[in-house]
Amino acid sequence: MTYEELLTQTALADDRFIVMTAENRALVRNIPGKLGKRFIDTGITEQTMIGAAAGLALRGRIPVVHALASFLTMRAFEFVRTDAGIPNLPIKLSSFIPGFLSDGNGPTHQAVEDISLMRGIPNMTVFAPADEQDLVMMLPEIWKHPHPSYVRINTRKTDHQHSPFKLGKAEIVSKGEDVTILTYGLLFEQALIAVEILKNEGLSVGLINLRSLKPVDEQAILEATRESALTITLEDHFVTGGLYSIVAEVLLKHCQTAKVIPMALKDKWFKPSLLPNVLEHEGFTGKQIAEKILGYNTNAYQPEISIPQFSE
Amino acid sequence: MQRVTTPINQLEATALKVREHIIKMSTDGGCFVGASLSAADLIVYLYTDFLNINPSNLNDPDRDYLFLSKGHDVPALYGTFAELGLLAKDRLKNHLSLNDHIYWHPNTHIPGIEFHSGSLGHLPSVAIGVAMDIKIRGGKNKVICIMGDGELNEGTCWEAALVANAYKLDNLIFVIDRNQFQANMPTEELIPLEPLHDKFTAFGAAVKRIDGHSFEALHEAFSAYPFETGKLNVVIADTVRGKGLPSIERRADRWFCNFNADEVESLLKELHGEHLTNLTSETLVVR
Numbered sequence: 001m002t003y004e005e006l007l008t009q010t011a012l013a014d015d016r017f018i019v020m021t022a023e024n025r026a027l028v029r030n031i032p033g034k035l036g037k038r039f040i041d042t043g044i045t046e047q048t049m050i051g052a053a054a055g056l057a058l059r060g061r062i063p064v065v066h067a068l069a070s071f072l073t074m075r076a077f078e079f080v081r082t083d084a085g086i087p088n089l090p091i092k093l094s095s096f097i098p099g100f101l102s103d104g105n106g107p108t109h110q111a112v113e114d115i116s117l118m119r120g121i122p123n124m125t126v127f128a129p130a131d132e133q134d135l136v137m138m139l140p141e142i143w144k145h146p147h148p149s150y151v152r153i154n155t156r157k158t159d160h161q162h163s164p165f166k167l168g169k170a171e172i173v174s175k176g177e178d179v180t181i182l183t184y185g186l187l188f189e190q191a192l193i194a195v196e197i198l199k200n201e202g203l204s205v206g207l208i209n210l211r212s213l214k215p216v217d218e219q220a221i222l223e224a225t226r227e228s229a230l231t232i233t234l235e236d237h238f239v240t241g242g243l244y245s246i247v248a249e250v251l252l253k254h255c256q257t258a259k260v261i262p263m264a265l266k267d268k269w270f271k272p273s274l275l276p277n278v279l280e281h282e283g284f285t286g287k288q289i290a291e292k293i294l295g296y297n298t299n300a301y302q303p304e305i306s307i308p309q310f311s312e
Numbered sequence: 313m314q315r316v317t318t319p320i321n322q323l324e325a326t327a328l329k330v331r332e333h334i335i336k337m338s339t340d341g342g343c344f345v346g347a348s349l350s351a352a353d354l355i356v357y358l359y360t361d362f363l364n365i366n367p368s369n370l371n372d373p374d375r376d377y378l379f380l381s382k383g384h385d386v387p388a389l390y391g392t393f394a395e396l397g398l399l400a401k402d403r404l405k406n407h408l409s410l411n412d413h414i415y416w417h418p419n420t421h422i423p424g425i426e427f428h429s430g431s432l433g434h435l436p437s438v439a440i441g442v443a444m445d446i447k448i449r450g451g452k453n454k455v456i457c458i459m460g461d462g463e464l465n466e467g468t469c470w471e472a473a474l475v476a477n478a479y480k481l482d483n484l485i486f487v488i489d490r491n492q493f494q495a496n497m498p499t500e501e502l503i504p505l506e507p508l509h510d511k512f513t514a515f516g517a518a519v520k521r522i523d524g525h526s527f528e529a530l531h532e533a534f535s536a537y538p539f540e541t542g543k544l545n546v547v548i549a550d551t552v553r554g555k556g557l558p559s560i561e562r563r564a565d566r567w568f569c570n571f572n573a574d575e576v577e578s579l580l581k582e583l584h585g586e587h588l589t590n591l592t593s594e595t596l597v598v599r
Contacts (some may be wrong), residue, residue, distance in 0.1 A: 023437035023462070023465070023494060023495055023496060023502070024495075025495075025496050041502060042464055042501035043462075043467055043502055044432055044433075044463065044465035044503075045466065045467065045503075046464050047467065048467070070431070071431065075431065104341055104408050104415045104416050105415070105416050105429075105430060105506075106415050106416060106419055106428070106430055107419075107428065108417055108428060108429065108430030108431040109328060109385070109417070109430055111432075115568065155537065220494075271410055272408075272415040272416070273408050273409065273410050273415065274341050274408055277408075279412050281410050308339075311476040
């Protein structure tokens with residue numbers, strides 16, 4: 001099932017749902033005809049869209065709102081904080097092309113601080129699916145939940161079969177004693193490749209798909225860092241405020257120390273190009289991730305990375 | 313501040329070459345072709361005939377300023393830069409390459425770009441700041457901000473008009489590329505803008521509405537700068553999205569285009585009036 005199919009089905013079954021967009025229709029192209037007046041396009045007005053979503057929520061609606069991640073989280077930030085966060089309204093943010101997925105657009109469109117911003121808002125919940133299957137698994141629970149939510153939309157496909165989603169729980173794909181990779185979102189795809197390479201080099205490797213970044217699965221983080229000699233936090237986000245920060249906060253809270261290395265963007269925006277080039281240039285292909293952990297180069301095979309297509 | 317009048321046929325020849333550059337950039341990842349083609353004549357006119365901007369004065373505080381706020385029409389700007397000697401022509405081949413800085417939105421790694429854009433409704437206010445400083449210093453330079461009509465959805469555009477009026481910024485010109493479309497559909501079907509002339513007039517601006525593809529009309533309008541003492545200048549340029557390529561003109565589904573090599577070849581011929589192109593590449597690629 002696709003994102004659009006799930007959203008259509010959910011909204012048709014429950015008339016509290018309103019689908020909104022600030023003229024970003026890539027994910028909801030067929031919905032206007034199906035929902036009629038319960039589809040609202042406010043034009044390129046992210047702030048007004050969030051304010052209007054609050055008004056709709058006051059009347060008992062559950063607005064699912066769409067815009068590019070950078071404009072949803074940054075242009076409309078104060079509206080999200082003040083109109084969704086303070087009154088704790090069930091406004092559901094679906095953010096398009098977060099992180100590396102903005103490929104050739106440039107820094108204006110790079111949402112690589114969105115996790116940090118959104119998790120800093122009281123009442124807000126934050127999620128980042130590893131692929132389309134993970135996305136479609138998590139959304140019913142998120143949309144049912146009474147709090148505002150932020151989801152990094154990721155409709156890419158992987159071969160991985162995910163376990164059922166539970167809000168606040170990570171997906172423990174594998175456990176390892178030498179190294180464990182903690183990740184979320186788009187880079188899960190590359191983490192799977194890295195894990196295979198590391199295993200072939202004889203390491204015992206763990207992989208955790210965080211999924212739910214707020215609330216976060218503290219137990220999973222504590223266990224992984226305790227049972228593994230080395231932990232990697234892997235994310236297409238600035239190192240500040242994202243998963244590395246979350247792990248640091250959890251360890252400190254529980255008086256635990258661990259060797260944790262962040263793989264993230266370090267205080268600079270990424271070089272704009274098509275996604276496969278971006279990953280290679282920034283050092284985030286599965287092979288590059290594995291070789292950084294190993295400290296040496298391998299002859300491992302890096303599968304081709306597909307270029308995102310948002311079309312119909 | 314020199315005022316030259318470039319022969320119309322020379323402007324047309326440059327604009328044609330700029331359109332060729334745009335078409336050539338619409339493959340291997342693609343670009344925002346429709347919006348670039350609607351703005352091409354405007355941009356060519358302003359740099360060729362109106363603005364005091366040239367390769368030797370890019371850092372001169374007395375130069376004129378052009379801010380491209382809609383941003384995704386940057387292929388038209390780079391094409392113009394290439395034709396006017398501001399950017400080496402062979403660099404246009406580096407579109408989306410890691411070895412250059414030519415991608416879907418403007419950035420200041422390219423000399424001549426005054427400010428990056430891509431997030432709509434930012435540069436009207438940045439342009440105000442520049443225009444204010446020129447006023448404070450008693451300068452004569454002109455400041456232009458090109459905005460898309462869809463961009464006018466953003467409230468900050470209208471805040472900027474209020475502030476420009478309050479500070480009597482008659483050295484500032486907002487140019488609206490009125491191609492009648494926003495990303496997915498006609499503006500009047502989503503968030504109607506008309507009567508646009510009256511809206512800006514009510515905000516205190518001196519407004520001219522012209523055919524944005526007519527170099528005569530562009531010349532006549534901009535020759536009247538400043539339109540009225542103490543008033544923000546606004547030029548609403550009526551344009552056609554996709555102008556020059558009938559097979560994509562005014563088509564809602566041809567905004568961001570990633571054409572294949574054969575289509576590019578065919579579109580280049582279509583630009584020269586040879587035939588219409590049978591487009592088979594996917595439509596509605598939206599990023």
